[in-house]
Amino acid sequence: MSKKNVMGLILFGFLVMGGLFTAVHYMTNIEPNTEIEQIQKNIAKNDNSSNYTVDSETLESDPQIALGSNQGNEQKDTISPAKVPESDSVKIDDAIINDQKASDTDNTNETINKDQGEKLVGAGDNLEASDTNGISNPGETVNDPQITETPDLDINLADNGDSQVTSSNIKDLNTEDTLGSSVLTAPDLELIYNCNEVNYQAYIPKTIYDSKIETMLDIDNPTLSIKAEAAILFDAKTKEVLFYKNPIDAVFPASTVKLLTCLVTLEWCNETEEVTIGEEINMIASDSSEANIKVGQVLTIRNLLEGMLLPSGNDAAYAAAAYVGRKSLNNINAKKEDAIIEFTRLMNVKAKSLGVKNSVFKTPDGYDALGQYTTAYDMGLIGLAAMENQVILEISQKSRSRNVFPSGEDITWENTNSLINSGKAKYYSKATGLKTGTSTMAGRCLIASAKDNNKEVLCVILNSSSSGRYDDAIELLKYGLR
Secondary structure (H helix, E strand, O other), rough: HHHHHHHHHHHHHHHHHHHHHHHHHHHOOOOHHHHHHHHHHHHHHHHHOOEEEEEEEHHHHHHHHHHHHOOOOOOOOOOOOOOOOOOOOEOOHHHHHHHHHHHHHHHHHHHHOOOOOOOOOOOOOHHHHOOOOOOOOOOOOOOOOOOOOOOOOOOOOHHOOOOOOHHHHHHHOOOOOOOOOOOOOOOOOEOOOHHHHHHHHOOOOOOOOHHHHHHHHHOOOOOOOOOOOEEEEEEOOOEEEEEEOOOOOEEEEEEHHHHHHHHHHHOOOOOOOEEEEEHHHHHOOOOOOOOOOOOOOEEHHHHHHHHOOOOHHEEEEEEEEHHHHHHHHHHOOOHHHHHHHHHHHHHHHHHHHOOOOEEEEOOOOOOOEEOOEHHHHHHHHHHHHHOOHHHHHHHHOOOOEEEOOOOEEEEEEEEOOOOOOOOOOOOOOOOOOOOOOOOOOOOEEEEEEEEEEOOEEEEEEEEOOOHHHHHHHHHHHHHHHH
């Protein structure tokens, strides 16, 4: 090849390489398509992010989207739907949903575990002990409107338009047995400190009036002047009803429930069993009547029974309930809340076995609680069973009792039942027991028994006044014994 041809090929090569270089430079300097790039970025962002925003209009139409469901089993239900924050948008990633659920649980637990130093005047048995010391205005009922508000007690269903639970739709449910049934969605151990803040009627189903109750109440009802809202009189031997007033109206039981607590405790325990008192006694409301037992003390079951029946100690009731609840769960290390809930389950099972049909029991001490209610007829059945229990009958006949605990403490308790104490104006010599009760919503209550020769009777007085409950009881007992 000639020298001229070689130089031509070299020149051609340079031209080709220059063209390629120019083309590459041009391609690398073209501006990207911003629209396509933005779409791609949006897709990537949506694929990789679990956080997104919902506007306030969407939240108002469906708050469950933002905060998750509050539905659960009967023991874990919350009382009202979670509130939607007032901000324009709400992030709803998994963490926030979990935080909301945890917050709901914490609010319920906070209500249960009230600081004992915080004085809440309202629904408790705080007036039990004062009966033995005398009360001014004895005819005045206990429904005191001046009640301290309980913080974080967000359970006013009446004012909450989002609530799915109303008085009407519960009462319309047709159920064969209301005792412990799922129609009651109130959380367990939700104590009522201010009855003006809760729609407690929403948790009381329609009363059952079956053929057995109808037959029991098919009597020539005598005309007696009874002031209590509800009352009933039984022949203790024949179990016949001798008188009634509003016998199946839903009312609150207060500490008369402790008769049932004692019955369950004696089914599970011997009197001599020893119980070390734990933190469960701090679960009682701060205005409760107490036996003044302390954490770390050791009491026998007999001590706890006397602490419940004489000074009406809510602390003794919770100590017994926690002990029996752990026995039933077969777990001595069970949490106090779980043990108490298990015990209340046993209470309802026991009540049902006695023929109780229009009651639900939520607390071992009878303190007013959401979803807890009873009737005079039902409490009469429980009272009759208590009369047949010699331990309960023996204790409830005492005007006072000295107890020496296994841990060494020495204490004397006085009976809150004035019918039993000969030093009281309302003493009735034929009375044999059984139990008083006092709360804001229950009023002054009394289950009283009496005996004369071969006759034995039992009456139930619910929602009366301080002196009225004794006047009503004496009138009924005298009528039944004549």
